[in-house]
């Protein structure tokens with residue numbers, strides 16, 4: 001792919017530089033508008049917080065911030081563009097929708113698959129709404145343990161749009177399951193495995209699952225570093241080191257799935273409703289700079305060579321976004 005859409009224009013793959021593949025400037029779960037008990041949202045404060053975060057990332061050499069917020073999770077591409085302009089960070093957004101259990105599903109449940117594919121294509125080619133801001137890639141998502149009919153339809157639509165527009169895809173998985181199903185469903189639409197980054201694959205401590213994904217040729221996201229309520233980082237580091245030792249390091253991309261601003265109160269699981277201010281206490285390492293401050297040293301301790309560590313943020317994301325296979 002010669003040029004990649006960002007929220008402020010296009011760039012070449014060579015310009016991407018150090019890239020975090022899965023972070024969020026803002027997230028709101030469907031229905032966030034109904035939570036009148038949530039702290040009030042101020043756009044100027046949200047923007048200032050995001051710009052400050054971008055500056056901290058820039059001090060660690062990050063040049064590109066991929067925010068794969070699906071359409072139904074509070075996606076706000078104008079905020080992304082404002083933050084990109086004010087901070088100098090390159091920001092990339094996506095089209096696509098979330099998984100059935102947590103998404104906003106009524107319209108897409110009823111639209112035909114080819115209408116959904118055409119909607120994704122429109123957001124990539126013409127832009128999102130009237131903003132003129134174009135999505136750089138497609139987000140897909142599946143729930144835990146099985147792909148629902150709704151999710152399968154959206155994956156098929158995503159595959160068709162990805163082929164027509166020649167863009168890559170990034171995924172959400174639940175509980176470290178269904179990554180291989182995602183690869184297969186896209187393959188049936190003509191999408192080669194290496195166009196997909198299977199996200200949240202660090203949600204399970206299962207080396208065989210990780211090898212199945214890279215064995216098919218897909219890129220693999222260890223992209224929830226710092227979310228230690230799901231799994232301790234030491235488990236993630238062990239599994240990353242093992243993939244590198246077995247020669248699969250060029251498939252791995254690292255990120256945190258951090259959220260800079262919340263619309264409504266985060267619902268982190270059944271009955272787990274938190275004030276955004278409490279998240280820093282519950283998950284002190286869940287920040288977008290955690291990788292550089294605490295995870296890179298752990299990877300060195302685990303014996304991962306320096307060039308393999310930097311490849312996971314500096315080269316692998318660009319190779320995936322360019323559309324090339326992992327060597």
Ligand SMILES: [Zn+2]
Pocket residue numbers: 022024068257
């Ligand atoms: Zn995410």
